[in-house]
Amino acid sequence: xxxxxxxxxxxxxxxxxxxxxxxxxxxxxxxxxxxxxxxxxxxxxxxxxxxxxxxxxxxxxxxxxxxxxxxxxxxxxxxxxxxxxxxxxxxxxxxxxxxxxxxxxxxxxxxxxxxxxxxxxxxxxxxxxxxxxxxxxxxxxxxxxxxxxxxxxxxxxxxxxxxxxxxxxxxxxxxxxxxxxxxxxxxxxxxxxxxxxxxxxxxxxxxxxxxxxxxxxxxxxxxxxxxxxxxxxxxxxxxxxxxxxxxxxxxxxxxxxxxxxxxxxxxxxxxxxxxxxxxxxxxxxxxxxxxxxxxxxxxxx
Amino acid sequence: xxxxxxxxxxxxxxxxxxxxxxxxxxxxxxxxxxxxxxxxxxxxxxxxxxxxxxxxxxxxxxxxxxxxxxxxxxxxxxxxxxxxxxxxxxxxxxxxxxxxxxxxxxxxxxxxxxxxxxxxxxxxxxxxxxxxxxxxxxxxxxxxxxxxxxxxxxxxxxxxxxxxxxxxxxxxxxxxxxxxxxxxxxxxxxxxxxxxxxxxxxxxxxxxxxxxxxxxxxxxxxxxxxxxxxxxxxxxxxxxxxxxxxxxxxxxxxxxxxxxxxxxxxxxxxxxxxxxxxxxxxxxxxxxxxxxxxxxxxxxxxxxxxxx
Numbered sequence: 383x384x385x386x387x388x389x390x391x392x393x394x395x396x397x398x399x400x401x402x403x404x405x406x407x408x409x410x411x412x413x414x415x416x417x418x419x420x421x422x423x424x425x426x427x428x429x430x431x432x433x434x435x436x437x438x439x440x441x442x443x444x445x446x447x448x449x450x451x452x453x454x455x456x457x458x459x460x461x462x463x464x465x466x467x468x469x470x471x472x473x474x475x476x477x478x479x480x481x482x483x484x485x486x487x488x489x490x491x492x493x494x495x496x497x498x499x500x501x502x503x504x505x506x507x508x509x510x511x512x513x514x515x516x517x518x519x520x521x522x523x524x525x526x527x528x529x530x531x532x533x534x535x536x537x538x539x540x541x542x543x544x545x546x547x548x549x550x551x552x553x554x555x556x557x558x559x560x561x562x563x564x565x566x567x568x569x570x571x572x573x574x575x576x577x578x579x580x581x582x583x584x585x586x587x588x589x590x591x592x593x594x595x596x597x598x599x600x601x602x603x604x605x606x607x608x609x610x611x612x613x614x615x616x617x618x619x620x621x622x623x624x625x626x627x628x629x630x631x632x633x634x635x636x637x638x639x640x641x642x643x644x645x646x647x648x649x650x651x652x653x654x655x656x657x658x659x660x661x662x663x664x665x666x667x668x669x670x671x672x673x674x675x676x677x678x679x680x681x682x683x
Numbered sequence: 684x685x686x687x688x689x690x691x692x693x694x695x696x697x698x699x700x701x702x703x704x705x706x707x708x709x710x711x712x713x714x715x716x717x718x719x720x721x722x723x724x725x726x727x728x729x730x731x732x733x734x735x736x737x738x739x740x741x742x743x744x745x746x747x748x749x750x751x752x753x754x755x756x757x758x759x760x761x762x763x764x765x766x767x768x769x770x771x772x773x774x775x776x777x778x779x780x781x782x783x784x785x786x787x788x789x790x791x792x793x794x795x796x797x798x799x800x801x802x803x804x805x806x807x808x809x810x811x812x813x814x815x816x817x818x819x820x821x822x823x824x825x826x827x828x829x830x831x832x833x834x835x836x837x838x839x840x841x842x843x844x845x846x847x848x849x850x851x852x853x854x855x856x857x858x859x860x861x862x863x864x865x866x867x868x869x870x871x872x873x874x875x876x877x878x879x880x881x882x883x884x885x886x887x888x889x890x891x892x893x894x895x896x897x898x899x900x901x902x903x904x905x906x907x908x909x910x911x912x913x914x915x916x917x918x919x920x921x922x923x924x925x926x927x928x929x930x931x932x933x934x935x936x937x938x939x940x941x942x943x944x945x946x947x948x949x950x951x952x953x954x955x956x957x958x959x960x961x962x963x964x965x966x967x968x969x970x971x972x973x974x975x976x977x978x979x980x981x982x983x984x985x986x987x988x989x990x991x
Contacts, residue, residue, distance in 0.1 A: 387757075391788060398776075398784045405775040517770035520738055521781075521832055524765055525788035526756055683738040 391526040395534020399509065400541050412505050413546045419497055420490065421553030427489045428561040434462060451563035454485065472648035479653045484565055486558040487573035490551075494581035495647055498547060499588040499613045505546075506539040506592025507609035508602045510678070515600040520683050528679055536593045536671050543585045547578050580650045583660035586667035587643040588613055594674025597681075620644035641666075687750035689714045689840045689870035690735065695744030697730050697894075704730040706894035708744070712887060714839075715867045719881035719902075720874040721981055722891035728874045729768050731891070732844050736765045749840055761789040764833035768844035768874070771825075774818035778809055778828045781817065782835060789836045803831035806861050808854070822849040830858065834865075841865075843873045847880060859884050882906070882977040890984055897984045906974035910950060914942040914957070915970030922964045929956050940969075 403409040432450040435457055439446045447453060457463045458481055467477045470492040480488045510532065513519040522531055551574045558565045558574075588609075595608035620642050627635035639645030643666055646659035690712040697705040705727045712718050722728045733739035735746055737754030751758045772781060782800035783793070791799060804810050807827035817825060826849050833841050846862075847855040862871060863884060872889075875881050881888075888905040890898040898905055921942055926935050930953055933946040946953045961968060 394784065394787050401780070402773060402775050513773070516773075517767065518773045520736070520765075520767045520770040521772070521785060521829075522788060523738065524736060524756060524763070525760060525785060680740065682733070682740065 388527070388530050391530040392534040392537055395522065395526065395531055396537035396541065399535050399538025403505075403538065403542050408508070409505070409542065412501065413549060416497070416501050416546045417550040417553045420493065420550035421557055423493045423497075424486055424490060424554040424557040425561060427486065427493075428557060431457070431485065431562070434460075434466075437462075449563050450561060451565065454564050471651040473651075476648065476651040480651060483577070484558070484570045484573050486554060486562060486565065487570060487577050490554050490574060491577040491581055491651075494547065494578065495584060495650075498543070498581050498585040499616070499643070500610060501546065502539070502543045502585040502589040503592040503595075503609035503613040504606055505542060506536070506589045507596050507606040509535040509539055509593055510596035511599050511602045511605040514597075514683065515602070517683065523683055529675065532593065532597065532671060532675055532678060533668070535596075536590065536667070539589045539593060540582075540586060540667070543589055544582050547582055547585070548575070551575060551578055580656055580660065583663045584643060584647065584650060586663045587670055588616075590667035590670030591616075593671045597674035597678035616642055616644065687714070688712060688747075689716075689749060690872065691747040692731070692735070693745045693747075695731070695734060695746065696742045697727075697734055697739065698742045704894055705734065705741070705744075708891070708894060708896055710889050710896050710899050712870065712872060712889065714870050716887035717862065717866050717871045717873065717885045718887040718889060719878075719885035719977070720872050720889050720891070721878065721881065721977070723985055725893075726891040727894035728891060729844055730894070732765065732767070732842050732872075732874065735842060736763075736767070738767070761791075761836045762839045764835060764838040764841040766829050766833040766841075766843040766846055768848075770829075772817050772829055772832075774816065774825075776817055777814045778804060778817060778820070778831070779813035781828065782831060785832050786835050791836065799835055800831075803834055806834070807831045808857060823851060823854055826850060827854070827858070837869060840870045841872070843871060845874055845876075847875055847877060855880065878978040878981055888977065890981060892985050898980070902977070903974070906977050906980055910945055910947065911974055912944045912950070912954065912957075913972040914944065914961075914968060915972075916940045916942055916961065917967035917969055919964065919966045921966060922960050925960050925964075926957060929960060 428450040432447070435450060435453040436446040438453055438456060438460055442456070464477060467480060467488070468474060470488065471477055471480055510519070519531070551571070555567075555571055555574055558570050559567060591612050592605075592609040595612065596602075596605045598608065599605050619638060623635045623638035623642065623645065626632075626638075643663055646662050649659040650656045688711045690710075692708055692710050695705050695708045696703070708727070708731060720728050720731070730739065734741045735748065735754065737756070746753045748754060748759060748763060754763075776784070779800050782803060783796045786796035786799045787793065801810070801813070804813050807830055809824060809827055809831070812820065812824070817828065820828070826846070830843065830846050833843060846858060850858060859880065862873070865871060866886070873881065873885065882902065886902050888898065888900065888902055889896065890905070918940060921937055923935055923937060926933075930946070932948050933944060933953055936943045944953070944957060958968070
């Protein structure tokens with residue numbers, strides 16, 4: 383099998399995976415839930431901004447506002463807001479960059495970092511196990527290698543995660559236009575798209591975890607529990623790594639930061655340096671898939 | 684057509700825990716035949732198919748498909764088709780979509796894959812429902828889609844595990860006719876419990892019991908078609924003594940009005956002598972059956988092996 387032949391098979395399997403997933407109510411429900419969660423969180427954020435703005439208005443002795451964004455310029459220079467942003471993006475340098483970005487797009491990326499790992503892992507967990515159970519995988523396994531089959535499913539899941547996250551932009555955009563003042567529609571949409579692309583890269587390792595879990599069991603439910611559990615565990619490990627970093631265990635902490643996608647998360651805020659973590663995440667995804675493949679390669683179908 | 688056998692298994696053993704599903708199974712299936720793969724439930728037919736197709740790893744032994752060695756999807760792309768018995772089709776797609784997808788994985792580009800899907804949907808008589816969801820098709824229709832998937836691209840070797848299961852008699856006859864047309868062009872290995880059907884379809888037989896090979900060869904060899912006849916006769920005195928004198932090498936047995944006759948010589952010449960002597964004794968021939976029949980041979984073999 384040539385490399386081109388393998389890539390062709392991966393593409394064909396991925397194409398079929400996308401078509402199949404779009405036809406299931408589960409995929410559509412996940413798309414919908416993701417969009418609702420992103421839009422809902424964006425709305426809550428506008429209300430938080432409104433509360434902070436009105437607090438600021440009281441301090442300045444000016445009338446309170448009914449719609450968020452009326453005092454955004456003043457807000458940007460307030461210490462409260464800067465510390466809020468610093469908490470979100472992780473560094474002072476990144477704050478300077480994101481101050482030039484529509485605040486709702488910044489929030490959307492921050493929220494995506496929390497949500498998209500669970501979404502990607504959960505959705506991908508079904509990709510193989512359901513066909514292992516029904517043995518329908520046999521029809522494809524006769525015609526292509528198991529590696530191409532699994533990578534095709536993984537690529538299909540990445541496409542689906544990309545579609546879901548891009549569709550969610552429209553909900554957040556609508557919230558930005560209706561519940562927040564001062565947003566230029568083109569600028570807001572452009573930044574939402576640009577930052578969501580980074581979130582998509584961040585989702586890759588977690589989609590890999592989902593596909594890995596899916597290769598280990600014939601039960602989609604159990605695969606999902608494993609994938610979501612591992613994703614939650616990675617956040618706990620990330621917290622542990624931060625604790626170790628602050629408590630004189632920097633070598634172990636650095637090692638964990640290298641292998642955990644969350645360890646690269648803050649660099650994804652950087653204006654140009656986000657490319658490196660994006661590449662790392664796009665490598666960590668297939669690595670996670672391959673961990674599951676060690677079992678899948680030799681298993682009876 | 685190459686002289687290399689279509690399929691060779693050598694000492695293949697498959698264990699599931701302590702259960703021995705295949706026990707040192709060795710067999711050879713020549714090219715161009717339609718081979719019946721026969722055995723009682725639990726004989727190891729489906730396991731053998733799964734091992735050959737690479738779905739299941741053998742515990743020991745070797746498989747050689749079309750002279751290329753063990754199953755390799757890259758080498759056998761488009762040359763080897765399988766209908767797995769217990770695999771469900773992805774039911775969110777239409778038959779046409781699924782067949783096009785599988786044909787593309789077989790190496791075809793989109794347009795030929797579409798043509799091939801249409802050809803096979805016609806062959807399995809689903810041309811009128813190409814765009815229905817598979818989930819909405821009856822069991823028999825799904826089975827026919829699965830059969831079509833195994834025949835995509837006219838592969839050199841096709842394994843069909845219970846292809847007639849769930850088909851009504853008309854559908855089964857139609858599929859049998861379609862498969863018969865492929866004899867000599869492709870090698871088909873067909874597993875079924877319907878031995879009468881296999882006897883009409885196949886020209887090669889492999890019999891398994893308890894994971895072991897109990898018989899293999901051409902249909903005529905296995906059923907003894909060339910050496911045994913059963914005569915159903917009208918009432919009267921069968922001239923057994925005269926038959927035994929005229930054909931001293933042959934063996935005659937009478938049970939009621941059925942005369943069984945085995946010969947190691949030329950069956951045609953013996954038959955002429957028997958007919959003449961029966962006619963001279965005013966005995967009419969009401970029926971004649973050649974060989975023991977696949978079912979009878981199968982029952983005899985499985986009982987014999989069960990007793991050992």
